Amino acid sequence: MKKILIIGAKGNLGTALAEVYVDANPLLWDKDEIDITDEDQVIEKISAAQPEIVYNCAAYNAVDKAEEEGGVADMVNGYGPGNLARICDKIGAILVHFSSGYVFDGQKSEGYNEEDKTNPISAYGHSKRLGEVEVQQHAEKHYLVRTSMLYGPPTQGKKSFIDIMLDMAKEKKMINAVDDEFGQPTYVKDLAQALVFLTEEEKPFGTYHITNSGMASWYDWAREIFAVKGIKPNMAQIHSEGLKRAARRPKYGILNNTRFIELRPWTEALKEYLTK
Numbered sequence: 001m002k003k004i005l006i007i008g009a010k011g012n013l014g015t016a017l018a019e020v021y022v023d024a025n026p027l028l029w030d031k032d033e034i035d036i037t038d039e040d041q042v043i044e045k046i047s048a049a050q051p052e053i054v055y056n057c058a059a060y061n062a063v064d065k066a067e068e069e070g071g072v073a074d075m076v077n078g079y080g081p082g083n084l085a086r087i088c089d090k091i092g093a094i095l096v097h098f099s100s101g102y103v104f105d106g107q108k109s110e111g112y113n114e115e116d117k118t119n120p121i122s123a124y125g126h127s128k129r130l131g132e133v134e135v136q137q138h139a140e141k142h143y144l145v146r147t148s149m150l151y152g153p154p155t156q157g158k159k160s161f162i163d164i165m166l167d168m169a170k171e172k173k174m175i176n177a178v179d180d181e182f183g184q185p186t187y188v189k190d191l192a193q194a195l196v197f198l199t200e201e202e203k204p205f206g207t208y209h210i211t212n213s214g215m216a217s218w219y220d221w222a223r224e225i226f227a228v229k230g231i232k233p234n235m236a237q238i239h240s241e242g243l244k245r246a247a248r249r250p251k252y253g254i255l256n257n258t259r260f261i262e263l264r265p266w267t268e269a270l271k272e273y274l275t276k
């Protein structure tokens with residue numbers, strides 16, 4: 001089995017990857033072990049470790065805060081991946097990097113194919129696109145995997161959308177959920193298993209869209225969570241334009257998968273997650 005390094009290993013996806021790779025005894029690094037924005041450190045540590053596959057799950061994911069902290073977002077989501085790309089290229093390692101539907105403007109209701117033109121409409125989207133370009137330019141052997149609406153067991157005390165919805169229902173709060181922004185709720189366990197398949201099968205390098213299949217608005221997703229749990233909180237559908245959020249979001253951040261196996265429907269994955 002190949003020598004695996006998972007960066008951002010304490011995060012949502014990193015934790016799921018660590019579980020699917022447990023028998024391979026991967027190196028698990030997070031902020032305490034490496035700062036991907038520090039190029040000297042990246043070169044030194046990765047040269048010493050000599051991994052064959054590097055999964056970069058480290059990211060700055062605060063979409064609204066990025067409007068004020070665009071420089072930080074660019075460092076972590078853009079130039080950090082560039083540092084990883086250059087060292088992976090030098091030691092011959094494969095780099096698996098992650099991005100998001102937020103690199104698109106979201107005007108295409110039919111969704112976006114892997115090679116469609118990007119056009120980010122937020123500082124976060126801009127930083128993720130910067131990372132894509134850095135990885136594409138500097139790492140010959142790369143998989144650029146765009147994904148959407150990730151969820152899984154809570155990591156580092158951070159609440160997922162699912163936890164927030166269930167907590168609000170428990171507190172009997174009115175739940176206002178956006179019904180005009182669409183994505184693809186994706187179970188990190190399904191994504192992690194798909195990534196093992198992608199790399200073990202040695203699929204061609206390049207860009208992939210990997211999510212659970214189907215699409216949902218935040219309202220659809222919330223409604224399904226409550227249906228599976230058999231609870232009926234007070235819910236209302238709201239439009240995104242009424243919200244006071246710093247960042248704009250794509251209306252249709254839908255990632256069409258035209259070149260990889262189809263994952264199970266998001267409703268099926270959600271049911272397993274919530275009832276296991």
Ligand SMILES: NC(=O)c1ccc[n+]([C@@H]2O[C@H](COP(=O)([O-])OP(=O)(O)OC[C@H]3O[C@@H](n4cnc5c(N)ncnc54)[C@H](OP(=O)(O)O)[C@@H]3O)[C@@H](O)[C@H]2O)c1
Pocket residue numbers: 007008009010011012013014030031034035036037056057058059060061076080097098099100101146147148149150151155156
């Ligand atoms: N979550 C989603 O819905 C979603 C949707 C589409 C795409 N993605 C992409 O999928 C990937 C994985 O996301 P995720 O949800 O698993 O992220 P996550 O849970 O936020 O995990 C990211 C991890 O990286 C660490 N980190 C941050 N800055 C770092 C640095 N400079 N050096 C090393 N580690 C650093 C974080 O530490 P701290 O927490 O201490 O900062 C955290 O442990 C990311 O590329 C993300 O953009 C996520």
